[in-house]
Amino acid sequence: MRIIKTAVKTFKYLYGLRFEVKGLENFKVGSPCVIVSNHQSILDMMGLMEILPDGCVQIAKKELLYTGSVGLVMYLGGVIFINRKSTSNAKMVMADVAKTMLSENVMVWIYPEGTRNGNGDLLPFKKGAFHLAIQAQVPVVPVVYSSFSSFYDRKKNLFTSGKIRVEVLEPIETKGLTPEDVTELTNRCYSTMRETFFRLSGLVNEPNGSARTHLQ
Ligand SMILES: CCCCCCCC/C=C\CCCCCCCC(=O)SCCNC(=O)CCNC(=O)[C@H](O)C(C)(C)COP(=O)(O)OP(=O)(O)OC[C@H]1O[C@@H](n2cnc3c(N)ncnc32)[C@H](O)[C@@H]1OP(=O)(O)O
Ligand SMILES: CCCCCCCCCCCCCCCC(=O)OC[C@@H](O)COP(=O)(O)O
Secondary structure (H helix, E strand, C coil): HHHHHHHHHHHHHHHHHEEEEEEHHHHCCCCCCEEEEECCCCHHHHHHHHHHHCCEEHHHHHHHHHHHHHHHHHHHHEEECCCCCHHHHHHHHHHHHHHHHHCCCCEEEEEECCCCCCCCCCCCCHHHHHHHHHCCCCCCEEEEEEEECCEEEECCCCCCEEEEEECCCCCCCCCCCCHHHHHHHHHHHHHHHHHHHHHHCCEEEEECEEEECCCC
């Protein structure tokens, strides 16, 4: 993964992107943890590699395994593949991950939205990351990337250089929590990350839930 990290980090120069990072000290939980971040586009791979701590594996949809050399590189990089379409299968894989992360002392990075989302807001969170953290009794560390919409429009395939703000938030402890607490933990993480997303993106969080920039 170190090799991948170095290779992928060079893309930011190609794309004229700069990262402004805050809160890296929050990764130093001194134990395994589940890192959750928002997911906007393939460009997140650069954001991921920009701050990826050592000994951290990612959860990816299994379709990515069959994408030729990239799939092989991801496999070699230790990426864990899940079948999003089969909850029971995904649950089994994640239960294994809970054991492995403790025995091998590794962190796990999951995109709880479960899909890329460029709509300038966060999609409702899936619960797997939070079940995993509670099963392993390890902290959840939220990471938020500001909206790419100021410099990247997937539909128009428009791309200009830009700055991405990244914030690693305080770890959320799960010691003593049980599966009954998953919904509350998910919602708490969601609202903290959504608030941070709007702040980092210069968006106003409208009371009716829609977001608009200060500029409008
Ligand atoms: C030049 C260089 C080239 C090099 C190239 C290489 C560079 C890159 C290399 C390396 C970096 C690679 C990085 C790749 C990144 C890719 C990212 C993606 O692919 S993102 C899509 C996949 N990720 C997800 O989907 C995760 C989020 N999803 C989940 O966690 C879901 O929860 C999931 C899949 C586990 C289940 O999905 P559900 O759709 O069923 O949704 P739910 O609502 O969460 O669960 C339904 C019910 O099941 C329970 N449940 C879910 N998980 C459970 C669990 N683990 N245990 C028990 N119950 C669980 C829930 O509580 C819920 O039940 P109740 O509604 O509460 O009654
Ligand atoms: C073209 C921009 C290149 C940026 C530098 C990164 C170079 C790495 C190249 C290959 C990376 C392979 C990983 C792709 C990750 C990704 O973004 O997959 C989509 C999934 O999450 C969600 O899938 P979906 O449900 O279809 O949104």
